[in-house]
Amino acid sequence: MANTPINRLIEAFHRLPGIGPKSAQRFAYYVLRAPEEEARDLADALIEVKRSVVLCQRCQNLTDKNPCWICLDESRNRTIICVVEEPLDVQAIERSGGFNGLYHVLHGVISPSDGVGPEELKISELLIRIRDIDKEIIEIIVATNPNLEGEATSMYLAKLLQPLDLSVTRLARGLPAGADLEYADDVTLGRALEYRQKV
């Protein structure tokens, strides 16, 4: 493919996860036909997200303020942390309205075949946080997905946290096996949180 501006754009879209060559072409031609303002908005949003979004030093969630607004919100229950795989899971749980505590984002799950062990996750950050920053914590809810890797992660965390004087719980079985938290409906997710169980 010749290194023309349109081909460079097609290739850039093609690199996005789940986007095939035909979709990439469609996106590129859409941008080409759209008003210049729309293209500029897209470009600005891309640059801004890279410039301003960082990981919260406490919960590791994506944020443009550090610490993030959830970590700073004094009206939230500061004795409980919900540990999730990805930032999108925080959004899903917030949407469900079933939880008012703090979060911790692992940025992945234990999956040796993807080269991910405990050291690749934000687990040491969680330990430091419980020890030094959020000292009032009494319960950790491990809300990893109900699949093999999610279970491996939750078992690992439960073992690791055992010596600390904490209650470690897991989301209730309401979530269908193999389902993604991100796609669970709000009622199911709310109920899974409410009826969480000891690991």
Add this chain to the structure above:
Amino acid sequence: MHLTRLSLTNIRTYERLELELERGIHVIAGENASGKSNLLDAVAMLATTRSQRGGHDIDLIRWQALRDETLPGGRIVGEIDKRDGQTTLEIAVVASENDSDANRRTSRRFRVNAVARRASDLIGQLRVVMFSAEDLTIISGSPSGRRRYLDLTISQFDPTYVRASQRYSRVLQQRNSLLRRLREHHGSLDELDFWDDELTTAGSVIFQARAATLTRLGQDAAIRYPTLGSPNEKLSVRYKPALPVALIQNVPRDEFESDFRSAIEEGRQQDVWKGGTQIGPHRDDIEFQISGRDAAVSASRGQQRTAALALRLSEVALSCEITGDPPVLLLDDMLSELDANHRKRVIETAYEVDQVLITTPDFDRPTASELPDAIRYRLVMGTLNRAEESL
């Protein structure tokens, strides 16, 4: 049980095939490479979700569709009439949009009665026993072929086995990856705890189901073998689990599981060193002996064929016994390979079940006197025509 309808869309050589089926024996005549085996393989896929000949899912989709369509996909639909009513099964294989055919990914969708389900919900709704000329490779081929044979057989009547097998293979893959990481000094041995627990839980289900099934199949096949033309020979079938502790049947599952768990834990260091799990059902084998000698090495092809035939006939009997509803028989171009006695035995069995699909290169073989009342078809250029004239 029997199939009442089969529909193929963009599956291997078939652009579109619609077939109404009834009880009884169906003979499908077609030249070599006319796609008659593809038809039986598609039926077998409805039973097990796996192609009997292995290979990649992408190969299931008709190549012209792969070439011409943006999101090409193949679809197999079957309607089954069984003791407890009608069921519709559907398997769809869809190729993803990608740069080249070589690295196209595929995904599968399963439906039971038009509702999206997992593969494990579909497996065993239809049960089949496939007889083919390659059956002797169960005896003479590789251990992995024999494990595949066991999986395809047991999964059709044991849903627990299906779920355990799926979980086992995912756990094994993760555990082996972790072992290689540990070999390169990433992480610590206690990261194996979870995977070892899961491996032994799922693995125990597999071990015990295989042991139980092979005992029954083996006993039945041993009775059949001498009646198939070799009255003075003796067939024995022995399960060889890849396990250091003696696998004793009827040991309570939790007791067996804890023995297996300790064996896995003792082998950790060895596993790390080798970069792979050394014991477990993924290394099982079956040993066939004819009159005391290993049939894989020292039996003739004729003996191997007979042993495989005995095993298939036992499979039909076991499937009937466990479920009370006979499986659909698929005879893939194999009757012509058999001697008169074996032919007679297979045809006898064919009349004991509700439905049989037979492929043959010759329209008038097997003959009408061998298969009275058979419904005959000619397969030409991917189209199946029912022959109105009876033989």
